[in-house]
Every structure is written in C-alpha cells, then in structure tokens.
Amino acid sequence: MTTLDRNRILQSIQDHPRVPVLILGGGINGAGLFRELALQGVDCLLVDKADFASGATSKSSRMIHGGLRYLENREFRLVRESLTERNRLLLNAAHYVSPLKTTIPLFSWLGGLVRSGLIFFGFDVRPGGRGALIVKLGLSFYDFVTRKRRMTPRHCFTPKGRSLREVPGLNPRIVASASYWDARISEAERLCVELVQDAIAANPACRALNYVRPEGVEAGAVVLKDEVTGERVAVQPQIVVNASGAWVDFTNAALGVTSHFIGGTKGSHLVVDNPQLYDALGDRMVYYQHADGRICIVFRFMDKVLMGSTDIRIEDPETARCEEDEIAYMLATLRDVFPDIEIRREQIVYTFCGVRPLPASGRDVTGTISRGHSVRIVEPESDRPFPIYCLIGGKWTTFRAFAEQVADRLLPRLGVERRCHTDTIPIGGGRGFPASDELREQWIRRVAEKSGASRERVATLLARYGTTAEAYLAAADARAETPLQSLPDYTVGEIERIAASEWGVHLTDLLCRRSLIALRGRATDEAVAELAEVVGAVLGWDAPKRLEEARLAMSEVRPSLPLRP
Numbered sequence: 001m002t003t004l005d006r007n008r009i010l011q012s013i014q015d016h017p018r019v020p021v022l023i024l025g026g027g028i029n030g031a032g033l034f035r036e037l038a039l040q041g042v043d044c045l046l047v048d049k050a051d052f053a054s055g056a057t058s059k060s061s062r063m064i065h066g067g068l069r070y071l072e073n074r075e076f077r078l079v080r081e082s083l084t085e086r087n088r089l090l091l092n093a094a095h096y097v098s099p100l101k102t103t104i105p106l107f108s109w110l111g112g113l114v115r116s117g118l119i120f121f122g123f124d125v126r127p128g129g130r131g132a133l134i135v136k137l138g139l140s141f142y143d144f145v146t147r148k149r150r151m152t153p154r155h156c157f158t159p160k161g162r163s164l165r166e167v168p169g170l171n172p173r174i175v176a177s178a179s180y181w182d183a184r185i186s187e188a189e190r191l192c193v194e195l196v197q198d199a200i201a202a203n204p205a206c207r208a209l210n211y212v213r214p215e216g217v218e219a220g221a222v223v224l225k226d227e228v229t230g231e232r233v234a235v236q237p238q239i240v241v242n243a244s245g246a247w248v249d250f251t252n253a254a255l256g257v258t259s260h261f262i263g264g265t266k267g268s269h270l271v272v273d274n275p276q277l278y279d280a281l282g283d284r285m286v287y288y289q290h291a292d293g294r295i296c297i298v299f300r301f302m303d304k305v306l307m308g309s310t311d312i313r314i315e316d317p318e319t320a321r322c323e324e325d326e327i328a329y330m331l332a333t334l335r336d337v338f339p340d341i342e343i344r345r346e347q348i349v350y351t352f353c354g355v356r357p358l359p360a361s362g363r364d365v366t367g368t369i370s371r372g373h374s375v376r377i378v379e380p381e382s383d384r385p386f387p388i389y390c391l392i393g394g395k396w397t398t399f400r401a402f403a404e405q406v407a408d409r410l411l412p413r414l415g416v417e418r419r420c421h422t423d424t425i426p427i428g429g430g431r432g433f434p435a436s437d438e439l440r441e442q443w444i445r446r447v448a449e450k451s452g453a454s455r456e457r458v459a460t461l462l463a464r465y466g467t468t469a470e471a472y473l474a475a476a477d478a479r480a481e482t483p484l485q486s487l488p489d490y491t492v493g494e495i496e497r498i499a500a501s502e503w504g505v506h507l508t509d510l511l512c513r514r515s516l517i518a519l520r521g522r523a524t525d526e527a528v529a530e531l532a533e534v535v536g537a538v539l540g541w542d543a544p545k546r547l548e549e550a551r552l553a554m555s556e557v558r559p560s561l562p563l564r565p
C-alpha cells in the first residue's frame with residue numbers, strides 16, 4: 001500500500017462518508033469480522049490506530065488449541081468450539097497452521113484433585129500441581145469432542161523411563177508424561193493481513209487503513225485522524241464495531257462513552273537460541289506447570305525456541321513490556337522441567353509482550369478468568385446516532401466463530417441476509433495448499449520448473465506465503481530474485497512486494513508483522529539498514545526518512561531484547 005493508495009482510500013472516505021459498518025481495530029477479531037461481513041456483501045471500513053495485528057494478535061503463544069486448562073473452569077463449550085475451529089484452521093490455513101505434539105511432564109499421579117475440584121466448582125483458588133488423573137480426564141474430553149472428525153492422533157501416556165529417553169534433560173522427578181495433539185501457527189500476523197486482503201478481493205467496496213484512529217464524534221459522525229499525514233475525515237457509520245482488544249474502553253472513551261468492559265492481563269514471551277533445549281524438545285511442545293499453578297509452554301519455533309508466558313494484570317495496554325522479573329520467572333519455571341539446561345542471557349534473542357483482552361473480572365487468580373468471547377452493545381444516544389458493538393475477549397483460535405456470531409447479530413440490524421458461511425473457506429495462501437507431503441513435493445517441483453527457481457527457494461516461499469508464492473515467482477525477474485546481503489533467504493522482490501501491497505507504513509511493520517525477521521532475532525543493524533533502503537525505494541522515502549525509519553525500527557525492536565544485568 002503506497003502513499004498514493006493511502007491517499008486514494010482517504011479521498012474515497014471523504015467522497016463517500018456513509019458506511020454501513022466501521023470496524024475499529026485490525027487485530028484478528030476485527031480482521032476476521034471484516035472478512036465475514038465483506039463476504040455477506042456488507043461494505044465496511046476497517047481502521048487501526050497502529051498497524052494491523054500489532055496488538056495481542058502478534059503477541060500470542062501461537063497455539064491454535066482447544067485450551068485443555070479451560071476444562072478446569074468448566075468451559076466445555078469454549079473448548080469444544082476451540083477444537084472445532086482448530087480443526088478448521090488446519091484445513092483453511094494449512095500454509096501456516098500445523099499439528100503440534102504436546103507433552104505434559106507429570107510429577108504425581110493424584111496431585112491437584114482437591115484444588116482442581118474447587119476451581120471446577122467455581123472457587124477463586126490458585127491451581128496446584130495437576131497429576132496424571134486430572135490430566136487424563138481433560139485429555140479424554142479432548143479426544144471425545146473430536147471423535148467424529150479426528151484430525152490429530154489420540155492422547156497417550158508414556159512411562160517415566162521412556163519419557164526421559166524421548167525428551168533428554170527432562171526432570172527425573174517425573175512419574176510419567178502425557179502427550180496429545182494441538183496445533184501451532186507460524187505467520188500469525190500475515191494470516192491477519194490475508195483476511196483483510198481476502199475481504200477486499202471479495203467485496204472491493206470494503207476499505208481498510210492502518211495508522212488511522214478515531215478522535216471523537218462530531219455532528220453524528222466519527223472523526224478519523226490519519227496518523228501519517230495528520231489529516232482528518234468524518235465517517236457516518238450505521239454501526240460501529242469496537243474491536244480494539246485491550247483498548248476497548250479507551251476507544252469507547254474516544255467516542256464519548258464510559259465503559260469498564262476489559263480487565264486485561266499482560267503476557268510475555270522469550271525467544272531463545274539454545275541448542276541443548278532445541279534438541280531436547282524435538283518437534284514437540286512441552287506444556288508444563290510452575291509451582292504457582294500457572295501453565296507455561298516451550299517449543300521450537302523455526303530455528304529458535306519460544307517460551308511463555310506470564311499473566312499479570314495491567315491497566316493501560318500502552319505500558320505493556322516484558323520486564324526483567326518476568327524473564328527471571330520464565331527462566332525459573334523452565335528449570336523446574338529441564339533442571340540441567342541453562343539459558344544464558346545472551347541466548348535470549350527477542351522478547352515480546354501483549355495484553356489479553358479479557359472481560360473485566362473481580363477474580364484474584366487471573367488464570368481462572370474466562371477466555372471466551374462476548375459482545376457488549378452500547379445503544380445510540382442523541383448525539384451519537386449509531387450503536388457500538390464491543391468485542392470482548394476471544395482467543396486467536398476462535399476468531400472465525402466469533403466473527404460469525406457477531407455478524408449474525410449485525411446482519412438483521414443492517415437488513416442483510418447471510419450469503420455464505422466461512423467455515424470451509426480457505427484464507428490467503430491457504431487456498432489450494434497442497435495437503436500432504438507428497439502433494440507438497442509435487443507442487444514445489446511444478447512451480448520450480450515453471451519459474452526456473454530452485455526447489456529450496458520454492459519450498460521457502462511456500463512456507464512463507466502459501467500458494468500465493470506461485471504468482472510472486474511468475475512475476476519475479478532476476479533482479480527481483482536478488483538475495484539481500486544481510487538476510488540471504490529473502491530477496492529484494494519479496495520485500496518490495498510486501499512493501500507495495502501489504503499496508504506497509506513503517507519499517508517495523510515489515511520487521512515485526514509482515515515477516516518473522518524481528519521475532520527470530522534477525523533484525524541486526526545491517527538488516528535494518530538494508531531493508532530501509534529496499535522499503536524506502538517503494539514507499540518513496542528520501543535519505544533522512546530512511547535513516548529515521550531505521551532508527552525507529554531499532555528502538556522498537558531493541559527494547560524487546562533483555563536488559564543486561
């Protein structure tokens with residue numbers, strides 16, 4: 001999205017200020033709803049005060065999962081819905097969502113019966129160590145729910161000796177381990193942007209812009225400010241959807257409404273480069289519990305290891321950052337499970353922190369607050385002629401179901417009939433994605449022959465962009481396929497395509513959300529400088545602007561590196 005395109009969209013808003021639905025917030029829930037409504041023929045305007053997916057959507061643990069832990073809170077419906085949506089994403093977003101074997105080290109057979117029982121009956125107590133019996137109950141429910149359309153293997157228990165052989169370095173105090181299957185998402189941020197692109201492809205009257213925030217309501221219209229140029233436009237929506245996640249109450253305040261819907265908790269993650277841990281984990285996630293009852297996870301993410309997360313109440317999402325004590329906490333929890341693996345500070349290559357948009361709750365134990373989703377409606381008032389539908393909570397995994405449910409409430413109000421369901425519609429590069437290893441090999445061979453690119457290159461692009469890689473390669477010439485000096489697995493043309501067509505405004509959008517360059521700890525000074533040149537050429541940045549963007553990017557990426565003690 002070049003500056004020219006931004007100006008064109010802003011101009012079109014000015015020319016046509018009436019819009020059936022204005023969605024505020026382009027995280028996974030806003031983007032999911034945008035696609036859902038676009039497919040029903042509803043013209044929507046989606047704006048985000050920052051970049052699309054820059055909130056919790058890019059800060060999650062990247063599990064596409066049922067939520068085993070929620071069974072303790074009697075959230076059977078949520079777990080059932082999540083498992084169904086997990087299975088759908090395995091099909092509809094197969095380019096990014098893949099099965100993940102998950103192993104739980106068990107430190108007792110009967111532990112946690114009393115505490116889990118109390119939580120199950122609604123008492124606000126901290127969970128204790130969950131033993132094999134409790135875990136068995138949960139995993140049996142998981143298997144039961146997915147019995148009709150099984151897409152992942154059933155759970156199994158592994159005796160102590162074999163567990164220690166399979167996961168070298170695991171604490172020898174375990175009595176056994178349990179394994180089951182969930183899923184993970186690689187390029188979560190890209191999937192969010194693909195939803196926005198799919199929506200516009202389905203209904204070109206829909207418009208989307210990042211870095212645009214609502215400033216207030218004037219004469220019944222929402223005044224939007226373009227953060228790039230400072231320009232303002234007024235929009236007259238029939239309905240506003242507040243999909244701003246942890247910022248829901250702040251966004252309402254900007255619209256003149258006082259609300260206390262959200263009680264967010266922040267969660268931090270570490271990305272570590274530790275070969276011993278990487279080798280010990282193999283292809284599985286280890287899902288374990290700290291002494292305080294909090295569940296933590298650790299798994300391979302590309303060539304690094306991802307660890308998370310914390311769960312700490314926070315008032316203002318703008319202040320969320322990974323703090324020193326959280327790093328210490330996560331390293332301590334890992335020592336309970338892998339006592340002999342030492343993570344050195346310099347092996348932490350990246351950290352990130354996001355805020356869960358949980359519903360406001362008086363509960364002391366944050367882990368027991370529902371991870372389900374709901375809608376709160378603020379009806380129109382004399383000076384505000386439109387209702388505001390506020391999206392509360394929700395997991396990444398369940399965004400499609402949430403969007404469908406919200407659309408079902410909006411469509412009658414708009415007088416529109418539902419045209420289709422999204423449960424079997426593939427997303428972005430998941431369209432026509434080769435489903436098996438054999439089909440993948442065939443796809444890679446075919447596209448390599450057609451484009452002249454090497455099979456390795458085609459495989460890299462297929463993993464990064466799904467089947468849209470084919471169109472990219474068909475258009476890419478030798479110049480476009482010139483590798484970057486600092487990141488040789490990326491090419492100039494690839495970066496140019498992202499900058500030109502994916503709403504790139506700042507360099508950080510590319511580093512942190514259109515690619516995994518920052519997350520994988522690859523945003524070195526050299527890479528940032530080189531990318532500023534390539535992106536700058538597309539977006540028309542002069543030399544000072546390129547320097548400024550590089551400086552801004554480093555200041556955003558660097559604080560997420562741990563402070564040295």
Ligand SMILES: Cc1cc2nc3c(=O)[nH]c(=O)nc-3n(C[C@H](O)[C@H](O)[C@H](O)COP(=O)(O)OP(=O)(O)OC[C@H]3O[C@@H](n4cnc5c(N)ncnc54)[C@H](O)[C@@H]3O)c2cc1C
Nearest residue numbers: 025027028029049055056057061063244245267395396397
């Ligand atoms: C630490 C952590 C771990 C998680 N792990 C998982 C997991 O493993 N699996 C899972 O399923 N879920 C997980 N989640 C939950 C999941 O990430 C979130 O529930 C989901 O991303 C919420 O999406 P959202 O679109 O509602 O909010 P967000 O992604 O936060 O998006 C809100 C957007 O609104 C924008 N915005 C804010 N104010 C305004 C305004 N006034 N106007 C316009 N735009 C505005 C923001 O810039 C932001 O882009 C996790 C969350 C966290 C924080």
